[in-house]
Amino acid sequence: MxxxxxxxxxxxxxxxxxxxxxxxxxxxxxxxxxxxxxxxxxxxxxxxxxxxxxxxxxxxxxxxxxxxxxxxxxxxxxxxxxxxxxxxxxxxxxxxxxxxxxxxxxxxxxxxxxxxxxxxxxxxxxxxxxxxxxxxxxxxxxxxxxxxxxxxxxxxxxxxxxxxxxxxxxxxxxxxxxxxxxxxxxxxxxxxxxxxxxxxxxxxxxxxxxxxxxxxxxxxxxxxxxxxxxxxxxxxxxxxxxxxxxxxxxxxxPVPLSVNWHYTRQCNYTCKFCFHTAKTSFFLPQTKEGMDEAKQCLRRLHWAGMQKLNFSGGEPFLHEKELAELCRFCKEELELQSVSIVSNGSKITEDWIRKNGTYVDILAISCDSFQEETNLKIGRGRGSHLQQLESIRKWCEEASIKFKVNTVVNALNVNEDMGSFIRQLKPVRWKVFQCLLLEGENAGEEALRNAQKLTVSSDDFKGFLARHSQIDCLVPEDNETMKDSYLILDEYMRFLNCTGGAKKPTESLRDVPVITALKGAGFDSKMFHTRLGVYDWTRQRAGCADGGDVEDLAGRARRLTPFRRTPCPLAARGNTLRSWGxxxxxxxxxxxxxxxxxxxxxxxxxxxxxxxxx
Missing domain, CATH: 3.40.50.300 (P-loop containing nucleotide triphosphate hydrolases)
Structure with missing residues (x-):
């Protein structure tokens, strides 16, 4: 026996x-x-x-x-x-x-x-x-x-x-x-x-x-x-x-064309409206076994259709060594079309960009005000955020990384005019979000933040957009546009379904196939494309820096081929390929x-x- x-x-x-x-x-x-x-x-x-x-x-x-x-x-x-x-x-x-x-x-x-x-x-x-x-x-x-x-x-x-x-x-x-x-x-x-x-x-x-x-x-x-x-x-x-x-x-x-992996919840900032807070300290790639498991999950996502991966948090640069290895893996082994990072910028160094910039297509820095006192009230930094922002823009330009700015419109900045500063920075995209409440994150009894007082009405959000309507690279997203149009993967490799106003996790990719996890993700593929989720996301420069506008970017994206086709050694086996029709x-x-x-x-x-x- x-x-x-x-x-x-x-x-x-x-x-x-x-x-x-x-x-x-x-x-x-x-x-x-x-x-x-x-x-x-x-x-x-x-x-x-x-x-x-x-x-x-x-x-x-x-x-x-x-x-x-x-x-x-x-x-x-x-x-x-x-x-x-x-x-x-x-x-x-x-x-x-x-x-x-x-x-x-x-x-x-x-x-x-x-x-x-x-x-x-x-x-x-x-x-x-x-x-x-x-x-x-x-x-x-x-x-x-x-x-x-x-x-x-x-x-x-x-x-x-x-x-x-x-x-x-x-x-x-x-x-x-x-x-x-x-x-x-x-x-x-x-x-x-x-x-x-x-x-x-x-x-x-x-x-x-x-x-x-x-x-x-x-x-x-x-x-x-x-x-x-x-x-x-x-x-x-x-x-x-x-x-x-x-x-x-x-x-x-739906094909998971673009995935946002919030691979850590830990952060060194205390932004009051944050909707992905430090509820756990878990970090999968911290060990060799965890790194291998994370890479295998990313490989399977790529098999399922992922062409762009965005690293987010928390603050992804709190784990700069692991971040560098994962960016290198995604570009060299998976050959993703785009690797991007969303960061508060505080931990980014010129040395990291110099060593690893070739593996990054887009670097987005969160900046909610061009007045440091407002940033301090929000919890964004300790008084030197804007100086670091300008340095990162310069490093990205030298490394041919597309520089992007993310702004959350809230009660503390809704009346600010940021136009001249955005024109100076010349980001490829300026993503402007309406402050969003999510139960258990920045709203409700179990939340670590309370952003209720920072929310703005739809009319106030539209007023902010109207004030900046001449900014070509502005890409606005109100609450309805944001909520279901992102594929968000948490630190446990679970998709987060936000359709009910809270983040409900699916089963983990560590345990189930991508198709099973996707079914419960609540992802609105149509809204993803409507909000211009597909754009020219490779390293070549485009956008505000060279006069291109959002429509230009969308047009270029439509001309891209999002699916790489590998030459087929099987096609020569004596069978004529015919359409199912x-x-x-x-x-x-x-x-x-x-x-x-x-x-x-x-x-x-x-x-x-x-x-x-x-």
Missing amino acids: PTVLQDMSKIAMFRSAEAACSVLEHDPRGREAVAIWHRLQVEAPTTQSTSPVLILEGADGVGKSTLARNLQQSLQALLLKTPPTELEHLRHHFDAADPQLRRAFYLLGNYVCAASLRQLEPTQPVLVDRFWPSSAAYALTYDFQCEHPEISRMPTDLADLLPFGRPVIFLVMTLPEEARSRRVRARPGAITSEEEALERHEAVRERLARAYSTLQLPEGQAMHFLDASGSEGDVLERALALVEAQVKNFHAM QVHIFAAAAAALAAAGLAAVVSNSRSSRILSAR
Whole structure:
């Protein structure tokens, strides 16, 4: 009997790609597989599409290959298998290896396959012959013979590699055992020990069926079971009906294009209106393990579509060493389009900018008044804030970092005219916010601040904007615009949902896939774009400094390509890429897909297609 420690070791490799790699590193061919994975890791984010990815699952002999062939013809789809072509030459070695190495190899094959999916043309339907559900279900059936939640749950990093901007449909084929075993025996080649056990023992078959039914997929995805009995045409018709329904009901989650990570709540200022106060001292990247975990979460956000990351707080420069490492990681390894920082400026030094400025695209400094006595009343600094602001502007100019100013309009500065000072500073953007109350932060009994007396009316806020209407780079945001249009990530890697007037945290990215956390974030993607959340956010100068206005910036942003596409080595595998709108499908399926906004071209009648399949 395996020991508890042996079981724990076997379970651990199901948690992530790197856990599977750590098992494979003990085998020479395993190291080759790991090297292939690291070379093929695709971090280009997905675009949204209604073209489906259909994953076929089930025991050997249920007809997956036959259905895949018929679906490929009907949908004009591309067919992938696991292990994919990149690892196929290693399959014979691992099929004869010990069970732990074999499982690790097939687990890693899922990651290579998912990375390959992200390289494909998003309008191309894709079929996948076996994926993670087979790896997990067969391990539960043969290696553990009992339920293990850690194995039954798809790893977060694998879930985040899947192209969740399009329908991903998991289909498990089922067939009575007599028919299944007859098909397996009719195949050429040897019967594996697992197939023999499946045929001989009803308990094994029940365990496999139960394992498939208990698997936990990412948010919005479910395991669909398909009766594979009857003719090829019957099975194909059932499968297409299921695809139609899933595509019609598909709703893509918003892409986390720009994320604001408030990675610390600690601050050396005491601004009275602050709505992200020092309620905890937790700082994830403080240890090596925490830094590695933070980087992996950021990597998964990038897989999900993040192209801009903004470090905020608290005061991010209280952790200047960790900040430098994270900025470098985001630009060099993730190759994000934009890395920005929002700071009160007090801890920024010329030396830090000189050493790390190349990894920063935008540096925003909070400045709520150009009168030091007003800053002191607000809690902004100790009397030298404006002098430091001018120094930072100069350092940013020397380092080609876009300089930005953030101002919170409140009762202490609402009547101030800041126009001449902003023109002198020439920021790329001047973000002007209306003082916002959030329960538990700067309002309510549990809050560390009380900003009630600092709020201003909508009319007063509009008056401030009218006074500065000639400032080209002014970007205003009132309370309604601000509240739901930011993806805010807190120090625990949880999105903060502000829709109810307070910050309600989602589950942490440390525990769940991005798609799961996003569902509870309350993010208003439409408002994000309306408030010009996408702009020319790379290091090249633009804006007030060179005469560009906000409309110019928005126009440039629309001309940007927010999604990097990686050259696709799979596109040359002999399949012609076609639009989902050109799919040849049953007439009934075409009607259903057209109702979902997809134009399908029907080249043959329903009856002739079914007859040819029969």
